[in-house]
Amino acid sequence: MSAVITIARRDLMAIARSRSQLYSSMLTPLLFLVFLGNGVSEGLEPSNLPAGNFTAYLVAGTVVMTSVFSSTFATASYYRDRDSGLLRFMLSTPHNPRMLLLGKSLAALVIGTVQALVVLLAAAPFVDFEWQYGVLGGVGIAIAAVVLVNLMLTGLAQALASRIQTMQGFHLLMNLALFPLLFFSGAFFPIDDLPAWLRVLAFANPLTYAVDALELAAYASDGETFIGLSIDFAVLGGLAVLVYAFGISRTPKLTYSGA
Amino acid sequence: MSAFAIRASNLTRRYGERAALDGFSIEVPTGGVFGVLGPNGSGKSTFIAMLAAMEAPEAGTLEVLGVAPTRATLQRVGTVFQENSADPLMSAGEYLRFAGSLFSMSGAELRTRIPELLTRFGLEPRTNDAVSTLSGGMRRRLEVARALLHKPELLLLDEPTTGIDAEERAILWQALTDSAPGVTVLLATNDLPEADAVCERVAFMQDGRVLASGTPGELKKGLRRESVRIGWPTATDGELARIAYWPGAGEVTRIGDSVLVTTDDASTFVPRLFDLAPGAIRSVTIATASLEDAYFQHVRRRAEGVAK
Numbered sequence: 001m002s003a004v005i006t007i008a009r010r011d012l013m014a015i016a017r018s019r020s021q022l023y024s025s026m027l028t029p030l031l032f033l034v035f036l037g038n039g040v041s042e043g044l045e046p047s048n049l050p051a052g053n054f055t056a057y058l059v060a061g062t063v064v065m066t067s068v069f070s071s072t073f074a075t076a077s078y079y080r081d082r083d084s085g086l087l088r089f090m091l092s093t094p095h096n097p098r099m100l101l102l103g104k105s106l107a108a109l110v111i112g113t114v115q116a117l118v119v120l121l122a123a124a125p126f127v128d129f130e131w132q133y134g135v136l137g138g139v140g141i142a143i144a145a146v147v148l149v150n151l152m153l154t155g156l157a158q159a160l161a162s163r164i165q166t167m168q169g170f171h172l173l174m175n176l177a178l179f180p181l182l183f184f185s186g187a188f189f190p191i192d193d194l195p196a197w198l199r200v201l202a203f204a205n206p207l208t209y210a211v212d213a214l215e216l217a218a219y220a221s222d223g224e225t226f227i228g229l230s231i232d233f234a235v236l237g238g239l240a241v242l243v244y245a246f247g248i249s250r251t252p253k254l255t256y257s258g259a
Numbered sequence: 260m261s262a263f264a265i266r267a268s269n270l271t272r273r274y275g276e277r278a279a280l281d282g283f284s285i286e287v288p289t290g291g292v293f294g295v296l297g298p299n300g301s302g303k304s305t306f307i308a309m310l311a312a313m314e315a316p317e318a319g320t321l322e323v324l325g326v327a328p329t330r331a332t333l334q335r336v337g338t339v340f341q342e343n344s345a346d347p348l349m350s351a352g353e354y355l356r357f358a359g360s361l362f363s364m365s366g367a368e369l370r371t372r373i374p375e376l377l378t379r380f381g382l383e384p385r386t387n388d389a390v391s392t393l394s395g396g397m398r399r400r401l402e403v404a405r406a407l408l409h410k411p412e413l414l415l416l417d418e419p420t421t422g423i424d425a426e427e428r429a430i431l432w433q434a435l436t437d438s439a440p441g442v443t444v445l446l447a448t449n450d451l452p453e454a455d456a457v458c459e460r461v462a463f464m465q466d467g468r469v470l471a472s473g474t475p476g477e478l479k480k481g482l483r484r485e486s487v488r489i490g491w492p493t494a495t496d497g498e499l500a501r502i503a504y505w506p507g508a509g510e511v512t513r514i515g516d517s518v519l520v521t522t523d524d525a526s527t528f529v530p531r532l533f534d535l536a537p538g539a540i541r542s543v544t545i546a547t548a549s550l551e552d553a554y555f556q557h558v559r560r561r562a563e564g565v566a567k
Contacts, residue, residue, distance in 0.1 A: 003361055006361055007361075014348060080346075081346070084344070084346050084347060085343050086345065088340055089338075089405075092333060093333060094332075094334045094363075
């Protein structure tokens with residue numbers, strides 16, 4: 001287990017040193033909230049939104065979006081380690097390659113979770129959250145939802161990274177998969193008024209349950225328009241465990257020569 | 260302690276149609292530096308990958324430190340790869356701490372062992388500098404220091420001095436010799452002069468097989484005393500056949516635009532050469548017979564054996 005901690009600590013240190021990556025990955029969603037939220041609120045009738053204004057509404061989706069991109073970028077460190085030769089060295093140590101993956105994914109999980117929560121807490125003073133379960137309860141629910149989303153996304157990214165040869169290919173494929181998931185999750189617009197076939201897609205989308213849990217945690221009240229925390233966490237928890245276990249089972253496809 | 264650090268018998272490994280190892284057998288005695296010499300693509304790196312439990316043989320048997328190689332065996336093995344492994348954003352000290360932690364070294368062990376090795380390898384003043392700021396030679400020294408950190412019984416060096424200058428090589432080998440007394444070193448290289456200088460025993464490899472093995476002295480035995488390298492791009496097969504029959508001439512091998520000839524007496528051989536091909540010879544270099552000459556002799560003998 002010490003190898004897992006060693007590798008996770010090293011990955012976290014690498015991300016902490018890459019200040020441009022660290023700051024831009026948190027600043028981008030905050031700018032997104034300020035500009036897109038205010039712009040759309042001014043131009044549209046916000047009464048249909050559960051949060052009352054679009055900026056507040058976007059918070060849950062933006063937190064999920066931060067998780068999506070943070071955990072994806074953190075997992076891409078696999079390619080940096082492969083290209084620098086560090087991964088080959090790690091594979092020449094006595095540890096099972098799955099332990100090494102566990103360490104790398106743990107770092108990605110921590111980064112994705114912390115950055116998402118920073119965005120949530122940074123936005124909180126500027127929007128009118130209701131915190132129906134109290135601030136501590138709401139933050140606790142948000143943390144649980146964000147951890148599960150990151151676990152699932154890290155597993156997905158890990159599975160892809162272990163098979164896709166180039167970082168460019170990895171990012172293209174992740175974006176291809178993740179943008180539609182974000183669009184049809186209720187992150188940017190409510191899914192209730194979508195055509196039936198899109199609503200089916202939305203309910204098949206795991207991110208929908210994360211957005212729902214975050215909305216309920218921060219500013220919404222339980223009601224017919226929401227899925228409900230018990231279903232949210234059942235879906236997220238089940239998928240997170242399955243996808244993460246799958247991702248970790250995919251050992252790096254790396255030959256001795258590094259090809 | 261076993262008499263042999265490595266025993267391989269009839270190892271075979273194919274990548275598609277290409278056989279990287281084809282009936283490869285070798286015995287590496289415990290202690291000392293053993294060289295595996297051969298050109299690029301001869302199977303050296305595949306063999307090291309098997310020793311490092313990163314590849315498995317399709318056939319044959321392999322023992323490392325008395326057991327079949329597994330991940331657990333790697334605790335007793337240090338590996339230096341052809342390419343550097345250090346994260347360029349880490350400092351030299353951080354890289355060694357990271358590496359030592361992955362070999363289950365305690366904080367106290369790391370606090371004494373890291374400065375000791377960095378000092379021996381002349382890197383102590385650069386402990387806190389990012390790896391990206393180190394010169395190529397320093398990075399190679401750091402790699403060897405890293406491989407020795409956990410006090411392995413067997414050190415695998417895959418072309419460890421490729422791309423570094425002669426002075427850096429000397430520093431690296433001196434530091435390695437001082438830091439690893441009693442450690443068995445397996446050196447895979449295509450640098451025959453280097454192997455001649457540092458190896459106690461060597462094996463010549465070609466096409467995934469061992470052509471010959473022994474001490475450099477044993478392998479050079481039977482060679483003529485001197486080696487003449489002739490810059491002779493237009494040499495014909497007929498001319499090479501003629502000089503092979505001159506008195507005192509031994510092996511005649513064409514290497515690109517040059518011809519390598521071993522002879523008992525270069526002082527009589529070279530004037531005859533200029534008589535044979537006046538104006539065609541661009542350069543002549545005379546040296547005492549080397550491991551390189553022995554290698555080419557064995558390669559040629561094998562080629563002749565295959566042709567027959």
